[in-house]
Amino acid sequence: MTTSVTTDPMDSTSSPVTPAAEVLDMDRLSFMLFGHAAFQYLNAACELKLLDLLMERGALTIEEIREELALAERAADILLLGSTALGLTVKESDRYSAAPLISSLNAEGIWQKLKDTVAFEQHIVYEGQADFVDSLRENTNVGLRRIPGDHPDLYHRFSQHPHLESVFYRYMRSWSQLANEHLVAALDLGNATHLLDCGGGDAVNAIALAQHNPGLEVTILEIPASAAVTEKKIAEAGLSDRIRVHPGDMFAERFPSDNDCVLFAHQLVIWTPEENTTLLRKAYKALKPGGRVVIFNSMSNDAGDGPLIAALDSVYFAALPAEGGMIYPWRLYEQCLRDAGFSSAERIAVPGWTPHGIIVATKHVP
Numbered sequence: 001m002t003t004s005v006t007t008d009p010m011d012s013t014s015s016p017v018t019p020a021a022e023v024l025d026m027d028r029l030s031f032m033l034f035g036h037a038a039f040q041y042l043n044a045a046c047e048l049k050l051l052d053l054l055m056e057r058g059a060l061t062i063e064e065i066r067e068e069l070a071l072a073e074r075a076a077d078i079l080l081l082g083s084t085a086l087g088l089t090v091k092e093s094d095r096y097s098a099a100p101l102i103s104s105l106n107a108e109g110i111w112q113k114l115k116d117t118v119a120f121e122q123h124i125v126y127e128g129q130a131d132f133v134d135s136l137r138e139n140t141n142v143g144l145r146r147i148p149g150d151h152p153d154l155y156h157r158f159s160q161h162p163h164l165e166s167v168f169y170r171y172m173r174s175w176s177q178l179a180n181e182h183l184v185a186a187l188d189l190g191n192a193t194h195l196l197d198c199g200g201g202d203a204v205n206a207i208a209l210a211q212h213n214p215g216l217e218v219t220i221l222e223i224p225a226s227a228a229v230t231e232k233k234i235a236e237a238g239l240s241d242r243i244r245v246h247p248g249d250m251f252a253e254r255f256p257s258d259n260d261c262v263l264f265a266h267q268l269v270i271w272t273p274e275e276n277t278t279l280l281r282k283a284y285k286a287l288k289p290g291g292r293v294v295i296f297n298s299m300s301n302d303a304g305d306g307p308l309i310a311a312l313d314s315v316y317f318a319a320l321p322a323e324g325g326m327i328y329p330w331r332l333y334e335q336c337l338r339d340a341g342f343s344s345a346e347r348i349a350v351p352g353w354t355p356h357g358i359i360v361a362t363k364h365v366p
């Protein structure tokens with residue numbers, strides 16, 4: 001397989017050259033030791049709306065914060081101790097304000113997306129990660145036992161837990177939107193008429209692609225239990241005439257044929273390499289000659305030493321969604337693509353702090 005790589009030289013996270021692994025010092029080790037507590041402060045600052053309050057009202061005293069958040073004295077002392085020690089809030093004389101980074105993320109519209117991600121980590125991911133060791137030992141998603149239901153994957157359990165379902169799809173929309181402008185920019189779909197979006201979630205990527213490419217029609221393959229969420233967002237975007245939902249299981253269903261493009265967005269991180277190859281083989285069959293399959297999700301380095309967010313996010317994929325999955329290295333997808341019949345692939349690194357990447361592979365023209 002020939003592979004070409006497109007990277008942003010200004011962005012160290014997107015470098016194809018493996019960065020040196022972090023050197024462990026006592027600060028880093030102690031941060032790991034209490035990492036779960038650091039996250040709880042972040043979650044509390046979000047759920048109790050401490051940071052939103054400070055951004056709305058400016059610097060406040062602890063008494064004013066206590067009153068606004070209806071917290072007892074000791075509770076406010078703990079919250080402000082943690083948020084300030086972690087740098088989420090800044091204390092000047094006796095007043096607290098939100099960290100400049102939080103304010104600038106808010107001004108850019110990114111803060112809400114981060115809060116959606118924090119809620120997902122707190123309400124869906126957190127408990128199940130306590131089963132990480134057993135998940136590694138048994139090489140399966142032991143942590144899913146924390147979310148009641150019979151189905152062996154997380155997605156089929158959401159319809160029994162409406163709160164978790166809405167937390168999940170809010171997060172998924174936000175996580176996609178943190179990077180999908182790069183997907184839209186990287187994919188020239190000017191001449192494409194049909195795209196199949198496998199496991200399209202609430203249609204966040206299908207909508208972005210359809211809005212950018214007026215000649216494009218999209219079919220979203222999504223499990224029947226989640227198809228109503230998908231339909232609702234398509235209707236809200238006014239795109240029901242160009243995006244349709246095909247309810248079904250992508251492993252069991254035959255893919256609709258004659259597509260210019262088949263998209264797997266945040267999908268091939270969930271399954272085993274063998275399952276990924278099966279899905280890519282189905283995509284190959286469903287493409288017109290010259291059509292492209294696109295893999296859009298977080299990627300880890302080929303050397304297996306980072307980036308850090310890819311490593312941390314892999315704990316979730318080991319413990320919860322399905323039997324096998326992780327933030328795989330680029331090279332693993334290239335191997336799956338080869339095994340599925342594709343002969344060339346292009347890597348497109350996405351700039352920014354999330355470890356998103358894009359792989360585009362083309363079906364051979366006879």
Ligand SMILES: C[S@@+](CC[C@H](N)C(=O)[O-])C[C@H]1O[C@@H](n2cnc3c(N)ncnc32)[C@H](O)[C@@H]1O
Pocket residue numbers: 155156172173176198199200201202204205221222223226248249250251264265266267
């Ligand atoms: C991680 S989410 C990604 C959603 C969307 N592609 C995005 O990037 O925002 C995975 C989606 O795949 C769907 N899914 C999981 N298993 C599936 C299956 N067997 N057939 C069809 N869809 C599936 C889930 O319901 C969920 O909406």
